[in-house]
Amino acid sequence: MFKFGKKFLDFEKNNRFIQRVLFLSIPTAFIFILLVAVDLMSMVMAIVSFTSIIIFNIILLFPITFEMQQVKKYIENLASGQNVEDYNMKLSEKDSQAIVEAVNAMHSFWAQKNDILEAQTISDTAVLDSLPDPIMMIDRSGNILGANLSARTLFGKNITNKNVDKLFNSNNFIEAVNRVLKKESTSENLIFYVKQPKSQKLYAHIKQLPWLSKGRAVAVISIYDMTKALKIEKMQSDFVANASHELRTPLAIISGFIETLQTSAHDDEKARDHFLAIMKDQAEYMSALIENLLSLSRIELNQDQRPSEKADVEKLIDEVKLALDHKAQEREMNIVVEKEAHLPEITADKAQVKQIIQNLTDNALKYGTAKTDITISVHRANHVPPSKSYKVAEGEALAISVNNKGHKISPEDLARLTERFFRLQEHKDLNIKGTGLGLSIAKQIILRHRGNLTVSSTTYQGTTFTIYLPVEQ
Numbered sequence: 001m002f003k004f005g006k007k008f009l010d011f012e013k014n015n016r017f018i019q020r021v022l023f024l025s026i027p028t029a030f031i032f033i034l035l036v037a038v039d040l041m042s043m044v045m046a047i048v049s050f051t052s053i054i055i056f057n058i059i060l061l062f063p064i065t066f067e068m069q070q071v072k073k074y075i076e077n078l079a080s081g082q083n084v085e086d087y088n089m090k091l092s093e094k095d096s097q098a099i100v101e102a103v104n105a106m107h108s109f110w111a112q113k114n115d116i117l118e119a120q121t122i123s124d125t126a127v128l129d130s131l132p133d134p135i136m137m138i139d140r141s142g143n144i145l146g147a148n149l150s151a152r153t154l155f156g157k158n159i160t161n162k163n164v165d166k167l168f169n170s171n172n173f174i175e176a177v178n179r180v181l182k183k184e185s186t187s188e189n190l191i192f193y194v195k196q197p198k199s200q201k202l203y204a205h206i207k208q209l210p211w212l213s214k215g216r217a218v219a220v221i222s223i224y225d226m227t228k229a230l231k232i233e234k235m236q237s238d239f240v241a242n243a244s245h246e247l248r249t250p251l252a253i254i255s256g257f258i259e260t261l262q263t264s265a266h267d268d269e270k271a272r273d274h275f276l277a278i279m280k281d282q283a284e285y286m287s288a289l290i291e292n293l294l295s296l297s298r299i300e301l302n303q304d305q306r307p308s309e310k311a312d313v314e315k316l317i318d319e320v321k322l323a324l325d326h327k328a329q330e331r332e333m334n335i336v337v338e339k340e341a342h343l344p345e346i347t348a349d350k351a352q353v354k355q356i357i358q359n360l361t362d363n364a365l366k367y368g369t370a371k372t373d374i375t376i377s378v379h380r381a382n383h384v385p386p387s388k389s390y391k392v393a394e395g396e397a398l399a400i401s402v403n404n405k406g407h408k409i410s411p412e413d414l415a416r417l418t419e420r421f422f423r424l425q426e427h428k429d430l431n432i433k434g435t436g437l438g439l440s441i442a443k444q445i446i447l448r449h450r451g452n453l454t455v456s457s458t459t460y461q462g463t464t465f466t467i468y469l470p471v472e473q
C-alpha cells in the first residue's frame with residue numbers, strides 16, 4: 001500500500017492524472033449539486049457518493065495509466081539504443097502487453113534489417129578495398145565522398161575532404177569529370193599524363209551513378225596506372241626485337257653461304273666442306289636459340305603455379321653428372337660432387353630444378369679453365385637469402401653450388417649475367433657456343449620456386465653460382 005502510494009505520488013508529480021480524474025468527475029459533480037439543490041439528496045450523502053466515485057475512478061484508471069507510462073519509457077529506451085532486455089515490467093493490462101509485443105516485433109524486424117545492411121556495407125567495403133586500382137565516389141560539386149584503400153594510399157587519408165580537381169594537375173581529367181557532373185555524358189574514359197608526384201600515364205573511367213542511388217554520390221571515378229603495363233609491354237617488344245635479331249644473324253650467314261656455294265664456290269670442294277661446317281654450326285645455334293626461347297615461354301606460362309612435386313636433389317645432381325661427364329672428359333675436366341649427409345627432399349618442379357643444375361654445370365664446363373675440377377656441392381641453409389625485387393619463401397632451404405676455375409668476372413658483368421641474351425665479350429670472341437638465355441631461364445625458374453641465385457667470382461676461387469631453393473613451398 002505504501003509502495004502504491006509512493007508510485008502514486010511520483011506519478012502525480014509529472015502527470016496530470018489527478019487533474020484528469022477530477023476533470024472526468026465534473027459532470028457527476030454537477031448532477032450531485034443539482035440533486036442537493038432540488039432537495040432530492042442530502043448534502044452529506046452527495047459528498048460521500050461523489051468522493052467514492054472519485055476513489056473508484058482513481059483505482060480503475062491508475063493501473064492502465066501507470067502501465068502506459070512504463071510502456072512509454074520502455075519504447076523511449078529502445079529508441080535510444082539502450083539495452084532493454086532486463087527492463088523490469090509487470091504488465092497486467094492486455095492492451096499494454098499487446099503494445100509491448102508489437103513494439104518488440106517491430107524492433108527485432110528493424111534490428112535484423114540493420115544487421116543485414118551492416119554486413120552488406122562491411123563486405124562491400126572489403127571488396128572495394130581489395131581492388132588494386134583507386135576508386136572514388138564524388139558528389140554533385142565534385143567533392144570526394146568516399147575512397148577505397150588504394151585511393152587512400154595514393155592520395156592520403158584525408159582524401160575525403162578534397163575536391164576531385166585537386167587530385168591531378170590535368171585539365172583533360174577535370175573537364176571529363178565536369179561533363180559527367182553536368183550530365184552532358186553518362187560516362188567518360190580518358191588517358192592522361194601527370195608529372196606530380198611522379199611521371200605517370202593514367203587511365204580514368206568516370207561514370208554517372210544510376211538515379212536509383214539515393215545518396216549524395218552522383219559519380220564514380222576509377223583510375224588505372226598504365227605506367228607499369230607500358231613498361232612490361234616495352235620489355236616484351238624489346239625481347240621480340242632481340243630474339244628476332246639473334247635469329248636473323250645465323251640465318252643471314254646460312255643464306256650467304258648458300259649463295260656462295262651456288263655461285264663462286266660451286267666447284268671448290270675444300271671451300272664447300274668448310275662452308276657446310278659453318279652452316280651446320282649456325283643451324284645448331286638457331287635450334288638451340290629456338291629451344292631456349294620455347295623453354296622460357298613455357299616457364300613463364302606456369303610461373304604463377306606453385307611447384308608441388310617432391311624432388312630428391314642428390315639424385316638430380318647424379319643424373320646431371322652422368323649426362324655431362326663425357327663432355328667434361330673432352331676438356332679434361334672432372335665433375336666432383338660434394339653432398340651433406342641426410343638432405344631432405346624439397347617441394348619443387350623436378351624437371352626445372354634439373355634444368356638449372358644442368359645449365360650451371362654446362363656453363364662451368366664451357367667457361368671454366370680446361371683440366372681443372374668442377375665442384376657441385378649441396379648443403380642445408382637456414383633460409384633463402386632475401387631478394388630486393390620479390391618475396392622469397394620462408395623456412396629452411398637447400399643451397400646448390402656449382403664452382404669452376406677461370407677468369408674473375410668483373411662486378412659490372414656479374415650484375416648483368418641473368419639479362420636475356422647477355423654474354424661476356426671474351427666468350428663471344430673465343431667463339432664459345434651459347435645463346436645468353438641459360439641464366440635468365442634459371443632466374444625465372446628460381447623465381448617460380450621463390451628461391452634465390454647468388455654469384456661470386458674471384459681470381460683464386462673461380463666462379464661460384466649458388467641456387468637456394470626452399471625445402472617447403
Ligand SMILES: Nc1ncnc2c1ncn2[C@@H]1O[C@H](COP(=O)(O)OP(=O)(O)O)[C@@H](O)[C@H]1O
Binds near residue numbers: 422427433
Ligand atoms: N661459370 C661461368 N664462368 C664464366 N662466365 C660465365 C659462367 N656462366 C655464365 N657465364 C657468362 O654468362 C653468359 C650467359 O650465360 P648463359 O645465360 O648460360 O648463356 P650461354 O651459356 O648460352 O651463353 C655466358 O655467355 C658467359 O659469358
Ligand SMILES: [Mg+2]
Binds near residue numbers: 434
Ligand atoms: Mg649457358
